[in-house]
Amino acid sequence: MSLKEDGYEAPNHPNPMDRNRSIVWARYHVDSNEWALLSAKVTRRDGRISLATIALVDNHGRELLEEMIKASDVVPSEEIAQHGVDQSVVFNAKSFEEVMRKLVDRIGERTLVAWDMKAVQEIMDELCAINNMPQVEWRGESACRELARFKGETQDVKKGYNPQPLKLIGISAADECKSVLKVIAEIAASSQASDSLIDGKPGWTAEFYRPKVGAKEKLKGLFGLH
DSSP states (O other), X not given: OOTTTXXXXXXXXXXXXXXXXXXXXXXXXXXXXXXXXXXXXXXXXXXXXXXXXXXXEETTSOEEEEEEEOOSSOOOXXXXXXXXXXXXXXXXXXXXXXXXXHHHHHHTXXXXXXXXXXXXXXXXXXXXXXXXXXXXXXXXXXXXXXXXXXXXOOSXXXXXXXXXXXXXXXXXXXXXXXXHHHHHHXXXXXXXXXXXTGGGOOOGGGGOOOOOTTHHHHHHHHHTOO
């Protein structure tokens, strides 16, 4: 798969400056080691969470944490299979309190990125309520917003951009993190608009961010892009 085949090059964007801003955002993250990707995957039964896994992945795609929260009731094997984790993760399922302590420790001073941080926050709040624990505010950024802005599909720019689907590389929470990392890599490797008079909006150079030498090549090698 190439960047062009995946629709990340030469878009007909209604506001190229917005596209540039998302590229700048992605390139900043490519250059930084001070962030990690967070994901929470849940299975529901009768509207309530019956099973949950939480994953934290660093900016190189290494799993810092992948934990299944010990369920209070018996969980069918079919539901467990939907989480796509190794049996070792299932056998070593931990209490929510244990997972929270470990998660906070692994995050450390890192900032967070999630596909949809609001959705992750809602899941974590629900898990806190189920386990009689105080809620924690998970501050971070949503990659879904940046991809939507980058792609630029909209009927009215003033009303925002249309949400884009995340192309998952697997079904686990860790896979979601790695899928988001791939999106960030592909946006970062895209070309920025360079015509200072596009749509009559001068000052493009102020929107540019030049990544460290070799960042684009490194990303292409990591994700098999051409």
